[in-house]
Amino acid sequence: MQVDLREFRAAYLAEVDEHLGAINAGLLAVEVANRAGRASPRELRELMRLLHTIKGLSAMVGIEPIVGIAHRMETVLRAADEAGGVLGDHALEAMIQGTRAIEAGVRAIAHDEPAPEASAALIAQLDAAEAAPASEQSLPPPIGDAQRPEIEPEIAEKLTASEREEVAQGIAAGRHLLRIDFAPTPAKAERGLTITTLRERILPLGELVRVIPLSRAATESAPGGLVFALLLLTEASAEIIAEAGGVPGSDVREILAARPLPRAVEVNRVEDLPEVVEAQRPGVLRVDVGRIDDTIEKLSGLIVTRSRLARAVGRLREGGADTRELEAIMIDNARQLRDLRAAILRVRMIPIATVLDRLPLVIRGLGRSTGKHVRLVLDGAGAELDKTVAERIFPALVHLLRNAVDHGIESPEERARAGKPEHATVTVTSSSRNNRQIEIRIEDDGRGVDRARVAEKAGRDVPTDNHDLLELLCRPGLSTRDAVNTTSGRGVGMDIVRKIVVEGLGGELALDTTAGRGTIFLIRVPLTIAIVDSFTLRCAGERFVVPVPVVEEIVELDPEKIMRGPRAGGRQARFFERRGETVPLVDLGYALGLGAESDGFTGKQALVVRRGHEDPVAFAIDRVLGQQETVVRPLVDPLVVVAGVSGSTDLGDGRATLVLDLLGLSAKLGRMRKDAA
Amino acid sequence: MSESAMVPAPAAQPNDAPVLHVLFKVDDAIYALPSDVVLQMESFTGATFVPGAPRFVAGIIQLRGRVVPVIDLRTRFGLPPRAPTLETRVVVGEQHDRTVALVADSAREVVRMTRAQLKPPPRLLDEGATGFVKAVAQLGDRTVMVLDFAKIIGEELMDV
Numbered sequence: 083m084q085v086d087l088r089e090f091r092a093a094y095l096a097e098v099d100e101h102l103g104a105i106n107a108g109l110l111a112v113e114v115a116n117r118a119g120r121a122s123p124r125e126l127r128e129l130m131r132l133l134h135t136i137k138g139l140s141a142m143v144g145i146e147p148i149v150g151i152a153h154r155m156e157t158v159l160r161a162a163d164e165a166g167g168v169l170g171d172h173a174l175e176a177m178i179q180g181t182r183a184i185e186a187g188v189r190a191i192a193h194d195e196p197a198p199e200a201s202a203a204l205i206a207q208l209d210a211a212e213a214a215p216a217s218e219q220s221l222p223p224p225i226g227d228a229q230r231p232e233i234e235p236e237i238a239e240k241l242t243a244s245e246r247e248e249v250a251q252g253i254a255a256g257r258h259l260l261r262i263d264f265a266p267t268p269a270k271a272e273r274g275l276t277i278t279t280l281r282e283r284i285l286p287l288g289e290l291v292r293v294i295p296l297s298r299a300a301t302e303s304a305p306g307g308l309v310f311a312l313l314l315l316t317e318a319s320a321e322i323i324a325e326a327g328g329v330p331g332s333d334v335r336e337i338l339a340a341r342p343l344p345r346a347v348e349v350n351r352v353e354d355l356p357e358v359v360e361a362q363r364p365g366v367l368r369v370d371v372g373r374i375d376d377t378i379e380k381l382s383g384l385i386v387t388r389s390r391l392a393r394a395v396g397r398l399r400e401g402g403a404d405t406r407e408l409e410a411i412m413i414d415n416a417r418q419l420r421d422l423r424a425a426i427l428r429v430r431m432i433p434i435a436t437v438l439d440r441l442p443l444v445i446r447g448l449g450r451s452t453g454k455h456v457r458l459v460l461d462g463a464g465a466e467l468d469k470t471v472a473e474r475i476f477p478a479l480v481h482l483l484r485n486a487v488d489h490g491i492e493s494p495e496e497r498a499r500a501g502k503p504e505h506a507t508v509t510v511t512s513s514s515r516n517n518r519q520i521e522i523r524i525e526d527d528g529r530g531v532d533r534a535r536v537a538e539k540a541g542r543d544v545p546t547d548n549h550d551l552l553e554l555l556c557r558p559g560l561s562t563r564d565a566v567n568t569t570s571g572r573g574v575g576m577d578i579v580r581k582i583v584v585e586g587l588g589g590e591l592a593l594d595t596t597a598g599r600g601t602i603f604l605i606r607v608p609l610t611i612a613i614v615d616s617f618t619l620r621c622a623g624e625r626f627v628v629p630v631p632v633v634e635e636i637v638e639l640d641p642e643k644i645m646r647g648p649r650a651g652g653r654q655a656r657f658f659e660r661r662g663e664t665v666p667l668v669d670l671g672y673a674l675g676l677g678a679e680s681d682g683f684t685g686k687q688a689l690v691v692r693r694g695h696e697d698p699v700a701f702a703i704d705r706v707l708g709q710q711e712t713v714v715r716p717l718v719d720p721l722v723v724v725a726g727v728s729g730s731t732d733l734g735d736g737r738a739t740l741v742l743d744l745l746g747l748s749a750k751l752g753r754m755r756k757d758a759a
Numbered sequence: 760m761s762e763s764a765m766v767p768a769p770a771a772q773p774n775d776a777p778v779l780h781v782l783f784k785v786d787d788a789i790y791a792l793p794s795d796v797v798l799q800m801e802s803f804t805g806a807t808f809v810p811g812a813p814r815f816v817a818g819i820i821q822l823r824g825r826v827v828p829v830i831d832l833r834t835r836f837g838l839p840p841r842a843p844t845l846e847t848r849v850v851v852g853e854q855h856d857r858t859v860a861l862v863a864d865s866a867r868e869v870v871r872m873t874r875a876q877l878k879p880p881p882r883l884l885d886e887g888a889t890g891f892v893k894a895v896a897q898l899g900d901r902t903v904m905v906l907d908f909a910k911i912i913g914e915e916l917m918d919v
Contacts, residue, residue, distance in 0.1 A: 518825070624808075674810040674811075675810040675811060676808075676810060715825075715826045717826065717828075719827075719828045719857055719858075719859065720913070721812060721828040721830070721859065721912065722809045722812050722816060722828045724810065724811035724812055725811060726810065726811060727810070727811070729826075730807070730819055730826045732821060736821060737807060737820075738807040738818075738820060738821045738826055739807065740807060740809065740819075
């Protein structure tokens with residue numbers, strides 16, 4: 083059996099992508115901890131685990147540059163872990179650059195290009211970080227050994243420096259450390275109590291520092307000669323933990339009491355994955371999107387069969403047969419098909435949070451490069467959208483954030499003069515509307531768009547309303563001029579934003595701005611889209627779109643080589659010879675019912691299509707105009723569900739252009755011929 | 760649920776609060792749709808023809824990122840076609856998860872009508888228009904026909 087390496091690659095990309103998302107979030111958490119003067123031992127260990135996984139995966143598929151970068155980053159983290167769980171600002175920056183380099187490599191692979199080697203600058207940066215992982219970090223000294231609480235030696239000797247630091251921090255933050263002893267036995271497993279289920283039960287109640295396996299003499303209560311000691315930092319009492327874990331109270335005891343802290347400390351609970359039990363996230367399956375699309379394709383086939391069935395039932399009824407039972411079944415069947423389609427589409431949905439979670443890092447970078455103080459508020463990350471939509475919307479959001487920080491938000495001095503808080507706020511809110519669209523709102527409290535200046539740059543009158551202002555901002559010329567002259571005004575890449583939102587995703591873009599108060603951009607995009615590589619063509623004076631994979635060949639028609647057969651069923655039979663095969667020729671405009679059958683084929687082309695192993699059919703058209711990616715919106719209303727048309731697209735003129743289903747059309751012609759016979 | 764919400768309102772609402780209706784003209788007749796069915800009104804610049812769709816379907820249009828079928832009310836009501844003018848409007852309605860636009864010769868008025876004002880359609884009118892008219896109302900010297908949106912868009916098509 084042949085193994086398709088590309089299939090592995092898709093799975094690789096999906097998995098690495100997910101880990102990169104977690105790494106970005108983790109680095110951000112480290113930065114937050116640094117600013118608060120806290121060490122971040124847990125975050126560092128989680129980052130180490132993620133990078134280790136990326137390294138392993140990349141080695142498996144032989145992507146050496148990524149293996150190298152991930153390895154160096156892991157080394158930096160190990161050094162930081164040994165230094166008490168502190169990753170200084172310089173080392174953090176090196177880690178962020180390293181992550182960018184891995185991302186660049188992954189993007190290259192996704193485009194069928196080799197991953198670039200790590201730059202010398204990055205290597206030097208990572209080496210420096212490894213040598214001094216905690217430098218430039220004005221952390222308060224880690225909790226001194228004198229204050230450090232004592233842990234029983236059997237446990238203490240198994241803990242790493244950063245784990246001890248973590249425990250000390252937890253105790254200082256007002257939690258106590260519990261030790262839960264668990265000896266796995268077959269009897270317990272039968273009751274559903276294993277080390278994995280125990281972990282899952284107690285995890286929501288605290289912070290699991292470590293699961294330590296301890297060997298014991300085999301006894302009746304520990305037949306495997308093995309006892310796990312789970313160390314849990316928690317605010318809950320030992321009784322509650324025993325109850326939640328389903329273990330006897332005698333197996334849970336406090337080994338360190340809480341020490342109340344003078345100031346409030348933010349309590350972050352991070353999911354823990356100790357190395358003892360490699361727990362899988364329950365019920366999550368990673369699937370190549372292509373396979374889901376394939377399923378949808380199969381479903382379309384089913385829907386076509388159903389409509390044939392419906393017609394057959396109709397003919398029976400017309401013939402006087404009692405079809406009531408059949409019709410009742412058909413109604414059930416239609417509902418089931420609708421439900422199935424909805425269920426499959428749901429599989430493609432991911433939480434908007436996976437997109438929004440990458441934004442804080444963008445803001446962080448922008449804040450650094452502009453010297454402005456910006457706070458990002460994310461709201462409403464619960465909505466779900468199609469993975470393709472999520473991927474495509476991200477660059478538009480980055481553009482809008484960049485505009486907000488570069489142009490909308492004032493310098494700290496200017497804000498002070500205007501009586502605004504020093505820290506500007508950018509709020510990104512998302513919500514789903516009527517199950518069809520997702521709305522993302524990007525709001526800043528900056529100076530607002532300078533209408534007069536935008537008008538001046540565009541050489542137009544000052545727009546009176548926001549709609550006209552947005553039109554001006556989205557003029558392609560405006561962006562380049564603005565990019566050169568970055569003093570003020572908004573407009574960098576707005577034409578690109580509109581292209582992504584309106585043409586790329588079939589959505590809407592709106593603007594609301596008030597001078598001195600700030601700007602709101604509103605994006606609405608459909609929750610799901612289908613993107614298809616398509617030919618655009620002209621036929622009977624109209625433009626149409628046909629998916630590329632359907633077309634076997636585009637043929638230049640030579641009128642002299644087109645043969646005519648007898649007229650049948652009101653239609654002139656025509657065909658031509660192609661590589662020893664007879665290909666029937668049908669005028670597409672006529673087949674669509676757009677007009678009389680054309681007789682002149684001079685200068686025209688034909689699209690050859692073939693259903694499975696059937697004979698090919700050629701559809702005569704005026705010309706193929708071009709090839710482009712199109713967003714296909716299915717026609718779902720029963721009024722416009724017709725054979726031969728699969729959907730509609732916007733070619734950029736704001737009008738609906740039909741996407742033709744030539745296979746469906748040729749099947750319909752075949753049936754017409756049979757009916758006529 | 761709170762207890763008070765379970766108890767029916769003491770004095771049953773007479774339920775003749777005025778309901779907002781959108782008025783529009785097709786030929787010389789005035790029609791109405793309750794405003795809770797109407798999503799929006801737009802000027803009409805033509806639709807993309809969909810071959811094979813019912814004759815009364817003018818085609819599809821794009822409305823704020825959505826693709827919506829358009830019913831030509833003139834054809835639906837058996838009237839001769841007329842080219843769109845500056846007055847021509849699409850009245851976009853939504854019901855039972857379907858969004859369909861209706862082309863009217865003009866539309867520019869919104870009125871409030873109480874339930875008491877709505878009378879069953881005269882028998883002959885009812886038969887002549889295959890149930891499209893749900894009620895009639897007299898507004899001064901004008902007769903307004905309230906349309907059954909579900910019938911217009913062919914609710915029976917739903918399971919086909």
